[in-house]
Amino acid sequence: MLDAGTTRHEDLRSGAGPWRHGSPRPPGRALERDTRCDVAIVGAGITGAFLAEHLTALGFDVVVIDREREGFGSTAASTAMLQWEIDLSLRELVALYGFERAAEIFRLSFQAVEGLSALVRELALSCAFARRETVYLAAGEVGPRELLDEAGLRQRAGLPGEFVEHAALMAAFGLDRAAAIVSPRSAEADPLSLCHGLLLAAARRGARLIRDEAVAYDDAGRSAAVALSGGATVEAAHIVLATGYVMPDCVSDDLHSTSSSWAIATVPQSPQVLWPGGALVWEASRDYCYCRTTPEGRIVFGGEDEGFSDPDRREKLAPAKTEALRARLQALFPHVRLDLDRAWSGAFGQTADGLPLIGRVPGRPRLLAAYGYGGNGITFSFLAARLLGRLLRGGEEHWFRHFAVDRPRPG
Known part of the structure; x- marks a missing residue:
């Protein structure tokens, strides 16, 4: 039996962003008796919401568990800049993993933003979603030469974007920096409304939202189980841990x-x-x-x-x-x-490498992890839903290893 941790929403954020708190969302309820499902998702923030929407669309019977209001943990603190560019530049990622692997990771992130955009259109989600360019500014030790190298690597990887010098940058954006890379096809959204819209879509397909605290996980038998603080248990073929930055010991690692x-x-x-x-x-x-x-x-x-x-x-x-x-x-x-x-x-x-931890928890075949990190949290949350959906249907792709929980620490 694994302890689930006890961090509260107020430990994850202070204050509130400018997001809509009154957007419709399905109400969570207490679980009065034990229940069963195909997949129990622990965490009803943006990652859990993407998972619930996608897995119900694939036909899974889903239960989503959160101890407090859905989306009001770290999701409410997000600035929701939905970029395909990763916290580590392509140059830095190439230095860690080589060009082919680094370029594939960037392309996967690009495809995730494209898929997210298509999903918002398909579900007609009211979440202030808009496609945006990004302006990646020279700063610190990264000057025009380094940005020109970065732009060349991106072009080689088949990614869009243009190196812009100071005069053109000032004329286009009024930014007094030495240079920048201007790239299309990123996006922005209201993260709370996005989260709640996804949960509503999942609930309409039968997902059950449970307002209770997961206190322990048991995956020693033929199925897994989540013990709740109210005394009930959710039994599932698989448990997906989507608890933001509250990670049980079985997932934590030196990355x-x-x-x-x-x-x-x-x-x-x-x-x-x-x-x-x-x-x-x-x-x-x-x-x-x-x-x-x-x-x-x-x-x-x-x-x-x-x-x-x-x-x-x-x-x-x-x-x-x-x-x-x-x-x-x-x-x-x-x-x-x-x-x-x-x-x-x-x-x-x-x-350490700017990439999320997504996939099977080592040594625990019924536990899956979905943690999206850094400035790409929401982009990686969408990617996590697609990756884990494929795993739960018995699929496997070579690129899953790029995000594996037990991947070696670089360097």
Whole structure:
């Protein structure tokens, strides 16, 4: 019997982002007696929601378990920049794994954003979804030469994008940086509305949402079981762990660590001070900042990451981090209003290679893991649903090893 962990939603985030809290979602209910299903998904955030939608579409009988309101953990802290570009540049990933493997990973991420976009259209999800360009800015030790090398590798990998020098960058976006790579086909969304829309689609196909806490997992027999704090048990052929950054010991490994990040949302801006097309803007430095706009004209700006997850320490730093983000926003866009509508912070997971942990839990064939990390959390959540759906139907692809829980640590 495995302990499920006890971290609460308030340990995952502080404050709230500018997302719609009143969007329709299926209500979770307490489980009064033991039940059975094909797949028990533990976690009703964005990853659990993608899994529930996809697995019910494949015909699985699904139960989704969460101890609190669906989507109001780390999903509510997301800035929902749905990029196919990965936290590690293609140059960095090539240095770790070689060109062919690194290029395939980037293409898989690109395909995930394309698939996510198609799913939003297919289900007609009302989640402020919009396709966006990304502007990847020179910063820190990454200057024009390094970005030109990155652009060349992307072109070789068959990925879209264009290297842009200072003058063209200023003319197109008003950004006073030495250079950038401008790439199409990323996206943005309201993460809460996206999560709730996916859960509604799953519920309409029969998924059951259970509002209770998973306290232990048992996979020693012919089936697996999730013990709930209310006393009932969910028996399943498989359990999928989609618990965000609350990982049981059986999944933890030396690839993963948890850090803290901060974000702000301004009051709505005048259209003339916002950059054209609402592109997603981020920096090519290790400690990068990033920003996007909302349909109301707010600027969402995040970063100032720190390598710890303690919620009290994160909360104590909030005033200083908020001011630091305001200063960095002003340096990037000198003419915007700095009055804030929201400020919040949250825990986020990261791995040594910038890639998620998705697949079978080693030594536990009935336990599957779905953890999407870093700036690509939602993109990787979509990818996790497709990968695990294929596994549960008996399929296997060579590229599953790129994201395996037990893959060797690089270097």
